[in-house]
Amino acid sequence: MSQDSNNNHIMSTYAPMDVTFDHGEGSYLWDQNGKQYLDALAGISVCGLGHAHPAVTQAISEQAGKLIHTSNLYNIKNQQQLADALCAASGLDRVFFSNSGAEANEAAIKMARLYGHSRDIAIPTIIVMENSFHGRTMATLTATGNRKVQAGFEPLVQGFVRAPFDDIEAIQNIASNNNDIVAVMLEPIQGEGGIRVPDADYLSAIRQICDDNDWLLILDEIQTGMGRTGKWFAFQHTDIKPDIMTLAKSLANGVPIGACVAQESVASLMKPGSHGSTFGGNPLSCAAALAVVDTIKREQLIDNAVEMGAYIRQALHEAFDGDESVTEIRGQGLMLGIELKDNCTALVQEGLTQGILFSVQSDNTIRLLPPINLSRTEADELIDKITRLITQFAQKLAA
């Protein structure tokens, strides 16, 4: 056991694997012993441009040498520029910057409540989904549709009701029975829940119900955003727009930042003093995010996510169609899930041994979130390693 696997003074909120990475470049990581890994998880969709991207490194270094932090008490040029870029890419109007995804969602929840009170709804209530993930703060763990995330932390926060994901009738039923609803909050594709892709008409149908009832549509694009699914934001696969969208994860390629992006009609409810964050949107994190936005455009990485995503899916279908150990291959762009018939949590360790990183969600779904600048050669290696792992695993179970 290496020195670093001694986590005695770290709270046991995670059970980390026995590996310590030393450095990375692009889609690869190297551990302390010099072993190389293909990173098909990218820090859970955070390092969308891969590791040590020169444009991000340069932006961080230059900004760190100039100014790391001032305060939101003053104008911050990088923050204004980043807000401009996010609004241009999304068609939304205003941004609040935080430091994490959960905080971005907290801002969205607070705005939904302001909106409800502006309409004289005393207990503004948000519809959230089964199987969803929105974060670990008290409000966001309440919004999360996973008992494991909530257990032991009761009392939960008031003002949420739950519906099954990808079920329009369930939303309609709530609409006709509950006058306190002010918003629907969901992930366009459920990430932690196992790469659950709803029906193609689902988001538009929800948008319609929201319009009919004067509810806000809040999309949590923390995992799906910034090119991951083959559009800047996953909602752009449809012709609707949310009232509020949240971002974090890959926004600054690993420098902590979150964003709550909204239409003017809702954003205008936020006044000086309504909300805040000491670090949120500081010059350093915004410099990194600006470099990410610029690189995605310059290197046409959204097209690459479409192309490489289709390429990997095609190869997976060729490898596993008709194979009963693989139940379903799903996803969009470079957000992919491979559902196996059996519990395959053990595959994560096996992948580590064989030099590839990914996660398993809901016990039976391999989740792939490689960098969106993945090359064809790297995609081939990913396909080769994953198909071999799955085949060996199925053979072992059958034996």
Ligand SMILES: *Cc1c(COP(=O)(O)O)cnc(C)c1O
């Ligand atoms: C990761 C994630 C969050 C939480 O983000 P944190 O930065 O960990 O707070 C919220 N929603 C979704 C969809 C996520 O994937």
